Amino acid sequence: MTQAILDQLNGVLAGLKDFQKATVDLVIDKYQTPEHSHRILVADEVGLGKTIVAKGVIAQLLKRHVESNTTTPMRVIYICSNLALADENRQKLALFNGEDAKRWVKPSTFGRLVELALKPKKSEINDEHVIEVCTLTPSTSFTLTAGAGNCRERAILATLLSQTTNLCEVVKPVLELFKTNQITREGRWEDELRYLDQYFDTDPLVVSQLESSLTKPCESRVLRERFSSLQGAALYLANCWNKDLGESDETSHLFYHFRVEIRRLVARCCAGSLQADLFILDEFQRFQSLTDQSSDSEESLIARQVFSDKGKAKKAKSKVLLLSATPFKAMTTINDEDDESSHHEQLHKLLDFLSHNDVDFVSQYELKRNLLHGDMLTLSSGNADFESISDTNARSVEKLLREYIARTERSQISKGFEQLIHSNELCCGSDFSVEEVQGYRAIEALNAVLPKGRGGVSLIEFAKSAPWAISFLNGYAFKELYHRNINNPDVRTLLRKSKSSDQTQAWLSHANIQNYKLNVEQSAPNAKIKVLSKVIFEGSPENLLWSPPCKPYYQFDGVFKGNGSFTKTLLFSSWALVPKALSCLWSYEAERRVIKGKGKRPQYHSGKNASPLLRFEGQSTLNVWHLLYPCKSLAEVSYLDGSLDKVLAQQTMLIQSKLAALKQYESDDKTNSDWYVLAPMLLDRQADEVEHFEQWLEVIESRLNTEGRIKLFAKIKQYFEGSESFSLGKMPDDLAKVLAYSSLANPATCAMRTIQTLWSEGISEFDLVRYSVQFAELTTRLFNHEYAIPIVKRNVRHTLLSGQTASPAWYKVLVYCAHGNYQSMLDEYCHLLATSGSDVHAATSKLEHAMGIRSSSEQVHFWENRTKAKDKCSSSMRCHFAVPLGNQKLNDDSGLKRVVSVRDAFNSPFRPFVLSSTSIGQEGLDFHWYCRRVVHWNLPNNPIDIEQREGRVNRYKSLVVRQRIAENYTPDFGNKADVWEQLFAQAANDDANKTSDLEPYWFTPNGKAQIERIVPTYPMSKEVAKYAEVKKILVLYRLAFGQPRQQELLESFTACDIESEEFNRVKDSLIIDLAPLNAI
Template structure:
């Protein structure tokens, strides 16, 4: 794209001071006139905003190139997967830069006309790719458009004769619809051939290189392989299985040539490698590795006109194995570290000098006079490394260097039934010749039911189904085996596992099964509800890590089952009953004959600007004391009484009470006070689409039509409204304060700075409300509402329970808080234009709707069943996981797959799931901190760095613990009447910090309160894990001294034996390798104040 110059200083002013220091140091090193570092690593600790640092670097590089006369700037962003790329791209690029949306892989770049720029403005070509689709092809045939381009290149190079055989084109369209594949290939191919004719020689050269590689491997050239494949397909009606791999290999190699042509079109000024440790094999030049060769064509590009090298920026909190033990076979810290340094320094002499300095430091560490010799060697290593890398850590932000971390005792209870379950599974394991299953059993109950793809499970299943193996007691019920009859009847299931029992007790102690969302950190009023009870008030989500693949399945299924039992204490339906029988879909747009019969459901979804204005709790609670919900509702009711008088004037004073007033009155109020939005809304296709999305049905449309008729006063005579209910104002006060649509309208308006009647705000609120409808329509949520919102013996209508629950749970405060952190998470650091605000409103709606409407995943449970002949087979019923989720791709209850992004988005909302379980240690690049500051170590890693990495997932920018502390510290501050409350609270906290503090505080670390990053390790006393945990804690301090050293474990053990904890901590403070960047000079920012670099 082309555009105006980038204001680099404005971008830098948008960063926090330590991020700005890093960005400026990276730029200075990259363009140092005497000793430039063309490759630089930012290794900031997880969660400190490396992507924002990269944004500052991008802005400075573009500014530098523009000032030196360059009219074209090519930037290539390489990330391990598209999900992380989508999350990070908006944060990465300065305003006004858009990626090449039509190109997400190098193979398609030959079709793209890259902008060259002109005197009118520089051209910025930003390309985002993944190694798996652009560099590492393996035997993948890519998607259809790639195969069309491959066909077009070969057709131009070889001529039409090569494709005259009947099945020649089939190679490229196989897998596409039989009836249209060939036609689509030829039509699109003609267009592609026209666009690539100037690049045929480049492609021929690339193909020749590929052929040379094939010849070295003893394989035929591309043309020979193609002709042979065409011959093998002659007269075939179906693609032969034995030729599929031949086809895949052929197309993959053609894609390789296409990628080579694509790279040749680029003139990369800056290459960004995000979380590059996932593809660090590309850093090492290897003439036999095509992927590495392609990558180095990017890294080693030199501009022909200026002789300027490409700059490469690497981002990773774990750029190499930070710490390894002797028994780890898949990597070594020292070798990994040196390989990274070799790539960065690109100079063997410098690497050799660094090795000597590290050896000197190691010698000092193990010598008696370490205090004298150590600092000099430490300074030498820091100086050498800071030329090519920097690392900022959050630990230094608190005086005791704990970074807000607290280890919480997690006492576990071993029950006799747990042991009985072990005896049964151990007996079965022994009888099939498998090793002792103790480690499995400590982590998971019901192993036979939940295990998948374990050798033990495969042996047992074969022995049971084929050989007739049975438990010693002959029974397929009892300890160690899940009773499906008990599940079906919603009977209590014993956890049969000490850790799972602890987790269930922990959740129950915080009333988690009784809540539909995490309580807001800063409620606006006192509701006296379950959300404000001591246990619930402290609730945060639980992120659980395990080393066993069975654990996410067990925890998600059985914890979600416990939540369902709590929701249905008197269940009359069976577990496998359908959605409706379990109580779901209470807010349906049903028809009574030809008339809409659920307009009160419509009321909950209508984002009424009038009710948003009248019911704003921030206007009613602006003092320092939080009033009660009753006080706020009473003030809203009095206001509504006044506003309703002209609306109900003329209505019948006698006759039956007309319940339709509940939904009609807000529409009539909006018709009076916001006529433009009220009247036009129902005539916009975009409005209906924003509401219902793809779910628009006739019932909803008829309800919307009736709403419009009320607004424009076109009701038929027999449809006229009757006598208004006496409690009309009181009921609407509850809707104004707690209905999802109205709360969403206020939140979107306050965080974006747009008005409540702005079209984009109303559309966003409507879309969010549709997500809420899906949430409260789910059976489990319906059950919770049924338990919590009853009025004496007479039950309230469901729509009123939803509104009342919104009041009870301070829904307005919750959404205000969530949208504030969602704004940062989505990369909207500033709102310079109305277009950005409108875009943000739409993105808020998309994320929140999708989090609320995430579909329920389920897991298969293997249940042994005896048949009449005495044989045993495994039935495969499924268990739902809604309250607790597993991180990964699971089958949905209604089919399809639940994508990783959907689970991450839902967990990063304040709504269910409240528990997320994963087997991954790092989860690099993914955030889980928005509503979680508790990590449960179901199993311990063998490595102290992995322990930190796990906890770093929830210790990030404006995390839940930080917000709770800020809310506690400024509890007496009245809410901001207009605008974003949380922006004001963070600004107040930042302003109160001492001048020497960095902006790590209050955004990452704020310890003035009770909330902490919670570390749970639920291990029995005297267990192996209980003994390992103190060792890991000690290693956390010592491993920083082992940075860059071989045989780290030996050095850490030596230091642990030689020094007591206090001595070790002093040594760490003095000799820890500090790679933080130099402090930069202050900037003069747009607000007239100096940036806080020197605070």
């Protein structure tokens, strides 16, 4: 067993890139040094895989643990900001999967600190368990200033309290008073208490500590004013409970504070005994109080107990691994210096924690840092003698910080990264119009007639940020003031003015939307959206249902032609109305462009649901089932380096010869169009794939969920019942060509090929069929989306020679899939899923989220409803082409689920194609798989946030990297291996000059694709000067690492020629480099 585990761990370590391995080795080396604090920060630049480094550290520690023949499992405690993110990252940290995980990984014994007070009565000892990973979150284990915990937690508290000596006389009320009125299901509280009593004992040490703590004074001011001790409070409240039969209005606040205080007390008792071989704090900057040594807050006190040295004489140091790309502010302005949030102050506190309050270390660091600061001032003087500036002090600071901090940055271990970014300052001057001024005047006029309940409203910012701004201002104080004064005579007079007034430029007209009259690119009273609309809609992406794959297997056709370099767009704004406005307007504009041209236009709000494009019931043709059959006889494809027509011609010839085997089903009768659905099945049966066909029948029957589907599918089954000597009439002349399309782009057949390539190991033939059908069903759902139906109907004109409909929907879908290289798209997306840890089941779930995301809606206040009451004035607009990410808090689980759901869709080939957010870049959320364009609608206050925003798309196997690799390498389709595995391997083996494993996975030097940074600006506006300053700071800010008053330091370089070669040589020598790879 030991060798099998070691082999698995060695496999994990072998998968590390060189810079990740260097970091893991450094961390392990420090942990093996007795004098070290055993606290280390891994602060790698965003997107370089800090979680993978943590996984490597766990693997190395577990190797030593296993080799030492220790009988108890190694325990890792992973602390993260919320449970949903913890679960997601725990999967990334997993060293074992499947059966190995069941065999070697101990299930987590607790998820909250309070649960440590329990000991299982019948603890099943599994000698094979070698590791346990438990997760904690600050909100449930450290920040206990509010709330009495969940039901399980309160039951534990009640049980512990009832076992203390002085409260044994009041057990019943003590147990009851922790029930609270939050439990609505009858008997749940009693079930919880019985469960704890049946399966767990309490830890005597925790009960003893709790008992002694009860005699001490209360910490809560509310309790302290009434009681001398918690024990006194408990006895009084127990008697109150008996007397009042529960809580009363007079005592409820006392009960609340008592529960909270007991919860905190028990958490502290448990924290001191919590032991782990490794603590991991992920994105710890979200809960910095845990590492603040000077704070006496509740969470800091508990955290100090958790991380304190354990064991006999407290000599066993707790190993702590901190992970964060932004452990402190990268740069702070003069305004930040007045409080404790400055860069220098945050770094100082962090060094205190990491060094375990090593005063000598911190003093030595400050001395060397100050000397380095002097070197920088010498460099900034403008007339410095470059030769006189030494890097000695920089290297001294570097050596000290390397004791506790490892930070890998792309630019420090691989050259040429700057060429990946193309900065495009879009000047909006030529698109500026008088309507934009009128829109601002309208907002100003409305503000003038409103009572001045609130001041300081940046009206001009509203007008600059979004067109028809008043329609999208829901939630702003200005709009709330408007709603409260809707019956004000002055307001009503202003809003009754004719359509020619300025007001119509500040409100969106429902009539223009309803009839698709509004052209956003031409008519929006906002220069920014006009300019960006030209960029967003270049190449007509409104007709695309997925991003064109980076490596098409043949030339694109149809609506995909000319869109090979397509990218999604990630847009950041400082104003909450912008994501909503842009998402509504660009999604509307996408719809308008799809339906423009001849024919009657539908209405935007038609009140009717569109009929599905593909129907598998009713009077539908049987041929629609063609899309769900994974045909083995058509799975062989030889891709030519040429056009779709050439590949089709070759496949048609190949299939024509195969169709000779189906002559027995042909007769002189009229052609039956069922040939199109039955031919693939008959070909498989003729090729001894009867079992495959029957497995398909079984899978489909298990998924028939409506009477209509059952009836329609029964017609297919009837053909194959009995002797099978049926006749279908003359074979259609275009059957071979239709099957050629099917061999290239049938969703089920494509899915079967993809699954066989990526997940063949351990998957049965039946599961292969089952997942292939699921993939195909999801694809049919994609084509049934309301926005997809007109795209297919209007852009695919191909016809059949047989059947009641010349151009049936199922055939249009097949042709559309062929035009868009569906197979290549699916292979590429599933490669990304597979190599990020998804098995076929998880990949299916991701596909379901991505393909299944429907139009969301946003509330819009139209001009026609301007005088209606607040609850009657809003209408909805659809968001699908573009969506807002929203402003959800990531420490709120419901908010996180919404963010992750939208992220998964955006990080897939499917819609949305534009994602807008007000956040500077949610840590842990990636948007890089299909996006290489970042729009800074507003420049952030802190210039470094530009890098944080762009770091969302500049990551492992990003779109820009894949497009560059696809441009320079070609796979061997003949060996049936993963196309992208081949391409990355070719790129990795090709560059003899690479300096690290960042190439080619994070960066490849050759290729035209770049990350587009777009900054739309008005001429002569303050943003023009601000952007020039931002670009300069981005060049210099690394110089100011660790230094106080960073803004002043960087401003001192104003007179320097920062372009000169000599200046940059010295500047680079003074920059602190903490990359472990460079220290080897």
